[in-house]
Amino acid sequence: MKNFILIIVPLILLTSGCQRAVNGKKIALFPVIVEDKVGFIDTSGVLVIEARFDRANLFTDGLAAVKVSDKWGYIDEKGEMVIEPQFDFGGPFSEDMADVRIGMRWGYIDKKGRVKVEPQYFAARGFSEGFAAVKVGDNWGCIDKKGKTVIEPVYLLPVTFAEGLGAYWNGEHWGYLDKTGDTIISARFSLVGMFSEGRAPVVLDGRWGFIGKSGNVVIEPEFDFAGPFTSGLAPVKIAEKWGFIDSTGALAIGLDFDLAYVFFEDLAAVRVGEKWGYVNRTGEFAIEPRFAFASNFNGGLAVVWDSPTVRAYINKKGEYVWRSEPATQ
Numbered sequence: 002m003k004n005f006i007l008i009i010v011p012l013i014l015l016t017s018g019c020q021r022a023v024n025g026k027k028i029a030l031f032p033v034i035v036e037d038k039v040g041f042i043d044t045s046g047v048l049v050i051e052a053r054f055d056r057a058n059l060f061t062d063g064l065a066a067v068k069v070s071d072k073w074g075y076i077d078e079k080g081e082m083v084i085e086p087q088f089d090f091g092g093p094f095s096e097d098m099a100d101v102r103i104g105m106r107w108g109y110i111d112k113k114g115r116v117k118v119e120p121q122y123f124a125a126r127g128f129s130e131g132f133a134a135v136k137v138g139d140n141w142g143c144i145d146k147k148g149k150t151v152i153e154p155v156y157l158l159p160v161t162f163a164e165g166l167g168a169y170w171n172g173e174h175w176g177y178l179d180k181t182g183d184t185i186i187s188a189r190f191s192l193v194g195m196f197s198e199g200r201a202p203v204v205l206d207g208r209w210g211f212i213g214k215s216g217n218v219v220i221e222p223e224f225d226f227a228g229p230f231t232s233g234l235a236p237v238k239i240a241e242k243w244g245f246i247d248s249t250g251a252l253a254i255g256l257d258f259d260l261a262y263v264f265f266e267d268l269a270a271v272r273v274g275e276k277w278g279y280v281n282r283t284g285e286f287a288i289e290p291r292f293a294f295a296s297n298f299n300g301g302l303a304v305v306w307d308s309p310t311v312r313a314y315i316n317k318k319g320e321y322v323w324r325s326e327p328a329t330q
Contacts, residue, residue, distance in 0.1 A: 003025070006087060014291070023329060025273070026066060027059070027121050029043065029044065029078070029283060029300050030042070030043060030049065030050065030060050030061075030065070030078060031043075031044075031217075031300070031302060031314060031323075032057045032059065032065075033048070033052070033323065034052065034054035035048070035051065037123070037217040038052040038054060039052055039053075039054040039055070039056060039057040039067070039194050040052030040054070041060075041080070042260060042314070042323055043315070044106065044263070044302055045125040045322055046235075046314065046321075047260065048322040048323035049074070049080070050079075051080065051090075052081035052168040053324070054068060055067075055068045055069060055070065055077075055246070056068035056112070056314065057091075058091075058093055059093065060078060060291065061092075061093040061094045061095060062093075062094035062095065062096075062097060062112065063077060063078060063095050064076065064083065064084075064093035064099075064112060065093075066092065066093060066099070067082075067091075068086070068091075068250070069086045071089075072086035072087055072088060072089070073088040073089070073090055073091035073101070073290075074086035074087060074088070074091065074092060075085075075094075075099070075114070076095075083114070084110070084112075084113075084114035085114070087101055088101040088102060088103060089101075089102045089104060090102040092125075092127060092128060094112065094127075095127035095128045095129065096127075096128040096129070096131065096146075096158075097111060097112055098111060098117065098127075098128050098146060099125065099127075100111070100125040100127060100131070100133070100325065101119040101120070102120065103123070104120070105123075105124070106120035106121050106122060106123070107120055107124060107125035107135070108120035108121060108122070108125070108136060109121045109128075109133070109146075113133070117146065117147075117148070118144065118146075118147075118148035119291075120319070122135040122136055122137060123137070124136035124141075124159075125138040126159050126161060128146065129161050129163065130162040130180075131145055131146065131162075131180075132144070132145060132152070132162050132167070132180065133145075133149060134153070134159035134160050135152070135163055135260065136159075137154035138154070139157075140154040140155055140156055140157065140291065141154055141156045141157070141159045141160060142154030142155065142156065142160070143160055143162075143167070143211055143266065148323055152167070152180075152181065152182045153182065155172050156169050156170065157171075157172055158170045160178060161194040162180065162196065162198065163196045164181060164195075164196040164197070164199070164214070165179065165196075165214075166178065166179060166185060166186070166196050166201075166214060167179075167180075168193050168194075168195065168201075170188075171188045174188040174190055174191065174192040174196050175188055175190045175191070175192065175203070176188030176189065176190070177193075177196075177201075177216070177263065181247070181285075185214070185215075185216070186212070186214075186215075186216035187216070188224050188258075189205075189221070190203040190204055190205060191204040191205075191207070192204040192209075193231050194227075194228065195229060196214065196229075197231060198230040198231070198233070198248070199213060199228075199230075199231040199232050200212065200213060200219060200220070200229075200230055200235075200248070200309060201226060201229070202227040202229060203222075203284040204222070205218070205222045207224065208220065208222035208223055208224060208225070209222055209223075209224040209226055209227035209237070209243075210222030210223065210227070211227065211230075211235075219250075220246070220249075220250035223239075224237040224238060224239060225238040225240065226238035228261075228262070228263050230248065230261060231263045231302075232262045232264040232267060232282060233248060233282075234246065234247060234253055234254070234264055234269075234282060235249060235261060236261040236263055236269070239256055239258070240255035241258075242257070242258065242259070242263035243256060243259065243260055243271070244257060244261070244271055245260040245261065245269070245284070250306070253284075254280065254283075254284035255284065256313070257273070257284075258271040258272060258273060258274045259273060259274065262297060263297070264282065265297040265298050265299060266290075266298040266299070266301070266317070267281060268280070268281060268298050268303075268317065269288055270295040270296060270297060271290070272290070272295075273290045274290070275293075276291055276292060277289035277290055277291075277292040277293070277294055277295035277305070278290030278291060278292065278295070278302075279295065279298075279319075280323065286317035287319075288315070288317075288318075289319070292306060293306045293309065294306040298317065300313065301316060301317065302314045302316060302322060303315055307324075310325075311324070311325055312324075312325050313325065
């Protein structure tokens, strides 16, 4: 077995007021490093795209950004270069657009590699619900896919939309805008997350709770931490333990974990003591805790660590499909 090295992909944040939006179909190919070059495996662990790139990102919307020498381009799922390396950085495609950097300025291209928004911004984020956050000078605003400014650049941090609302920071507190730029929920929260399933986690008076889209509190702030709802459940922390609540705020999965992430593909990564495993939506272990660290499932596989230096992809049965060293089970 070849000694592959796993490319680390950041976990999706439990909660964030301003995160890069990466939308698109679930990934079916996964990056690994073979002898200092990046290639891609499929869900069975077979290397299906030869390791020939210097760097690579995940596939989104059917394309992946890859670096060849000092320039970035894009390949399709057959490994063919469909957009020649020409950018100083290439972001992931989201809603058929990708943010790219030429020199020190950011713009956007379509899936044919055509520049749709000229590079002119100091920073840029992926499209979400038709809008993308861009930085003009020291402030952030939003543009549409034609490059038209739809939210004036007056905000200190990026505004990313989810379920029609975008979180903004006024320098002291967080609130929410609609797509016309009007304030829908006034800035009064210390921290916030994105809306998901009609609710957003927020901090009021030092405690996490949830609000609805009118800004009304729908789950009282009584948690030490809370993540967004996915599949009808949200991770919460009370004192030193984590569990999951349902949409009414009732505890659906007990406070049995030392850390818990959101559900993806009906499984959630949880830590018990020093080991990570995965639970299903009833709270039963689908994969017993045995990993030093674990990430969310995406496209049927998840990245796990057996140790700080031994990394792998597993399937939903907990079976290794690829490992940086031969598994010893």
